[in-house]
Amino acid sequence: MKASQSFLATLKEAPSDAEVVSHKLMVRAGLIRKLSAGIYNYLPLGLKSIRKVENIIREEMNRAGAIELLMPMIQPAELWQETGRWEKMGPELLRIKDRHDRDFLIQPTSEEVVTDLARNEIKSYKQLPVNFYQIQTKFRDERRPRFGIMRGREFSMKDAYSFDRDAEGLKKSYQIMFDAYTHIFKRMGLKFRAVTADNGAIGGSGSQEFHVIADTGEDAIVYCPTSDYAANLEAAESLSLIAARATATQAMVKVLTPDQTNCADVAKFLGLPLEQTVKSLLFAADQEDGPAKLFMVLVRGDHDLNEIKASKIPGMSESRFASEPEIKQACNAPAGYLGPVGVSADVTVVADRTVANMSDFVCGANDGDHHLTGVNWGRDLPEPLVMDLRNAVVGDLSPDGKGVVDICRGIEVGHVFQLGTRYSEAMGCTYLDQQGKAQPMVMGCYGIGVTRLLAAAIEQGNDERGIVWPISMAPFEVVICPMGYDKSEAVKAAADQLHDELFAAGVDVVLDDRGERPGAMFADWELIGVPFRVVIGDRGLVDAQVEFKGRTDAESQNIPLSEIKATAIAAVDAAKKLIS
Template identity: 85%
Template structure:
């Protein structure tokens, strides 16, 4: 392709609302343009990269035995009402009505639609297993769209859905998709990690996320450098940092702590370490009748509560923070002075693993301006319900016993779920087994953020000059930059011939025939992030040479003109092989 036949729309400055590197560079490089909050036009170069991502995904989905179809963006509310998600999904679900006042939605995902398709088309065990996938536009009405396409409202996603006869079959399908995802992200040349994750609104029995590693990532990834253990912060297991509970060595005392309401303030006031304090958090769960059921969660003073883990406490799925009136009712004290000693039986006490192993600890006295010191389990209060409640921290023991945990940042680009029968039972999606008995199909679902991958790749690969693409995702693999293309017959002829030769060899090459000055030309293509550049000029041609440079190379190389075609082909092939 020649640049004059494409549409280059590079900018010197990023828009004022661009917060992250990927957003700034995608706008400056002419990949996207904002239409509305969280909604973007994809310009030709951006769409070219998207198509390359889609091609890799299709090849690996097909290789894994998945079958492509296409489901509508607009879905009827009745299907979502069958599963209860019409009511449960929040304002991110964009609900609309047609001219007949019938309820529809713009799909954020397609579990209901594909399950409806399966229940109508699949009748026998002989038709299973099957795995359908699509690459389709999705819409989630983000409250605060930001970071360009990283957290937009409209986006493209590959979603796949497997249907099996039983759990064992579903696990095999899940593993096939996990392996396919691993191949996809390797072929894209991305540094990534697969991590254990929470199932969230999708539901199911287990899931894993794929994260592109980037310092600007929104998600914290907890991992062990010495093993394969990795999980996002929401799902990372947090063992007790205390091997066992020590003996009580102090008497429990009530100490005046005026105006000291945080664990850090109390620890400083009492001249003890923060690790000796316990924070007490009161939650409420509304009941159909009568007062709310109350839970007190206990976390060591230097730890943070993980609300996803807290929601898994039996009876706490729909919890909220207790009101001031509920706090006073349960504890007879304001927030900041709450503690587990002397609570009424109506409050369920749940302690994190570390708190359960603490001795001689400090907590609120359930009296304004006072805390208790020297508190011990059994002697001063009953044993609590013990669960994992906190966020993992750097230095925590790895759950697999192979070292200590570390934390890095990541951008979620893929998620695989073991759904089980969550949707098939709700929607009557069954098949007849070998005995002629009706059984629910066992499902899995698997998503990849297609457009988000572009932003994630740029967050991982960029420098002061612009984008540093993996070759598999770059809009072009090679750019030919001729000096004085419109003035020198020798340069024009050589550049045109090389362009034709590389295209014939299957290289995705662009010839910049715009007649720009060298500085402006180089700056554009470095901003766009083309991996390799060939410069053709009269001075070099006089010696039979052209200039070759990789996007991240410090210096260019002078290559004999007779060898440049083979050099380019070899370098492109080498770059691709590194991602195989």
């Protein structure tokens, strides 16, 4: 392709609303243009990279035995009402009405539609297992779309759905998809980790996320450098930091702590380590009848409560922070001085594993301006319900017993779920088994953020000059930069010949025939991130030489004109082999 036949729209400056590197560079490189909040036009170079990503995904999904189809973007509300998600989903679900006043939605995902398809088309165990996938536009009405296409409202996604006879079949389908995802992200040349994750709104019995490692990632990943353990912070198990509870050595004493309402201030005021304090948080779970059920959740003063883990406390799946009247009813004290000693019998006390093993600890006294020191379980208050409730921290023991954990940042680009029968039972999606008995199909679902992958790759690969693409995602593999293409017949002839030869050899090559100055031309292609550059000029042609340079190389090489075709092809092949 020649640059004049493409559409280059590079900019020197990034828009003022661009917060992260990928957003800035995608706009400056002419890959995207904003249409509305969280909604973007994909310009030709951006679309070219998207198509390369889609091709890799299709090849690996097809190789894994999945079958491509296409489901509508607009879905009828009735299907979502069958599963209860029409009511449960919040404002991110964009609801619309047609001219007949019937309710529809713009799909954020397609569990209901594919389940409806399966219940109508699959009747017998002989038709299972089957895995359907699509690459389709999705829409989620984010409250605050940001970070360019990283958290936009409209995006492209590959979603797949497996249907099996039983749980054992689901495990096999799930593993096939997990392996396919691993191949996909390796072929894209990305540094990534698969991590244990929380199922969230999709539901199911187990899931794993695939994260591209990047300092700007929104998600914290807890991992063990000396083992394969990795989990999203929300799902990472946190072991007790105290092996066993020590014998009490102090009497419980009520002490004055005026205006000291958080653990750090209390510890400093009393001259004690923060690790000796306990943080008490009161939650309320509303009931259909009667007052809300109250829970006091305890974590050590230097730890943070993991709200996803807290939501798994029996009865706390739908909860909120307790109101002032509820706090007064349970503790008769202002927030900041709450504690488990003497709390109302109606309150369920739940302690993190570490707190459950503490002795002689400090907590609120349920009395304004007062705390208790020397508090011990069993003696001063009943034993609590014990659960894993805190966020993991660097240096924690790895749950697999093979070292200690570290934490890095990641961008979620893929997620695989074992859904089980949540959707099939709700929608009557059954098959007849070998005995002729109706059984619910056992489902899995598997998603990849296609457009988000571009942003994630750029967050991982960039420098002060622009994008550093993996070769599998770059809009072009090689750019030919002729010096004076519009002024020198020799340069034009050599550039045209090399372009045609590389193109014929299957190299994705672009020839910059715009007649730009060298500095401007080089800056554009480095910003766009083309992996390899060939420079042809009159001065070099005198000695039958051209310049060849990789995007991240410090210096260019002089290559004989007669060898440049082979050199470029070899460099492209080597780069592809490196990530295959």
